[in-house]
Amino acid sequence: MESNVLYFYALFFAILISASGIIFTPRMYMALISLLCLICFSSLLYLTLNAQYIAIFQLILCGLFLCAYIFILLKKIGRTNLKLKLVSPFKISVSVIVAGVFSALCWLFFKEEFNNSLYDIFNFVIVKSTDVVKFSQHLFPLHIVLLLVFVTAAVLKIFLEKGEQQ
Amino acid sequence: MIEAILNIGLVHYLILVMLLFLTGLLGVLISRNILRTIMSLFSMTISIVISFLTFGFYCDNSLDNANITSIFILTIAVVQAIIALVILYKIYQSNEYLDVEKIKDKEN
Numbered sequence: 001m002e003s004n005v006l007y008f009y010a011l012f013f014a015i016l017i018s019a020s021g022i023i024f025t026p027r028m029y030m031a032l033i034s035l036l037c038l039i040c041f042s043s044l045l046y047l048t049l050n051a052q053y054i055a056i057f058q059l060i061l062c063g064l065f066l067c068a069y070i071f072i073l074l075k076k077i078g079r080t081n082l083k084l085k086l087v088s089p090f091k092i093s094v095s096v097i098v099a100g101v102f103s104a105l106c107w108l109f110f111k112e113e114f115n116n117s118l119y120d121i122f123n124f125v126i127v128k129s130t131d132v133v134k135f136s137q138h139l140f141p142l143h144i145v146l147l148l149v150f151v152t153a154a155v156l157k158i159f160l161e162k163g164e165q166q
Numbered sequence: 167m168i169e170a171i172l173n174i175g176l177v178h179y180l181i182l183v184m185l186l187f188l189t190g191l192l193g194v195l196i197s198r199n200i201l202r203t204i205m206s207l208f209s210m211t212i213s214i215v216i217s218f219l220t221f222g223f224y225c226d227n228s229l230d231n232a233n234i235t236s237i238f239i240l241t242i243a244v245v246q247a248i249i250a251l252v253i254l255y256k257i258y259q260s261n262e263y264l265d266v267e268k269i270k271d272k273e274n
Binding site: 002005012016022023032034038045046053057058061069073084086087091106107 | 182
């Protein structure tokens with residue numbers, strides 16, 4: 001296996017683990033460390049995409065300033081050891097379902113629109129901008145987008161109504 | 167199948183972007199602490215920056231457009247996070263807690 005493949009997958013899992021660390025770590029300072037790790041690992045990922053300036057920019061602006069700012073704020077309000085609190089299990093299951101539906105719709109959208117090849121994305125843009133007649137080919141993904149919008153609006157409405165009732 | 171896993175390309179980066187965005191979305195939905203919500207929002211922003219840079223790298227040889235757009239996105243995200251933190255501090259000063267549900271209850 002080539003080293004760049006290993007490097008990519010190491011960064012892939014490191015980024016995802018640090019992103020989940022922000023949500024699930026038991027203490028607040030650990031969440032802050034996870035955020036810092038996420039910023040560092042994503043900066044390393046930018047280097048694989050030849051974006052050195054963005055990597056340095058993000059490390060300085062977010063890694064140094066934003067994390068330091070959050071840390072100072074936490075110190076000031078004395079909440080560095082704040083425990084993890086999640087919403088009720090019902091809301092967690094609803095959120096997981098929403099995220100699942102969202103990911104399924106994203107996947108369907110990509111699969112249908114780009115015909116299993118995301119490299120066609122710029123062809124898609126060119127077709128949209130030049131050929132008006134063939135727009136009907138893209139109607140099915142458009143339905144998915146509309147469905148996504150309605151599902152999100154419905155879920156938000158249910159959440160808001162529940163909040164008002166409580 | 168193994169070849170598809172080993173040949174790193176646009177799709178792999180976009181899968182990472184999607185998973186990172188979903189993790190951030192989940193964090194925004196299930197976390198009761200405002201600070202964690204802000205951090206999750208920031209991870210969603212990072213996923214968007216990665217998607218811009220990926221498209222810039224694979225579809226545009228110059229990379230200038232992607233870099234400039236990413237700088238704008240990052241700057242705005244940081245400013246937005248700092249404004250949110252200032253608002254959070256003000257909320258904390260008046261309520262003494264950072265729990266979204268407690269704040270909602272107090273408002274009701």
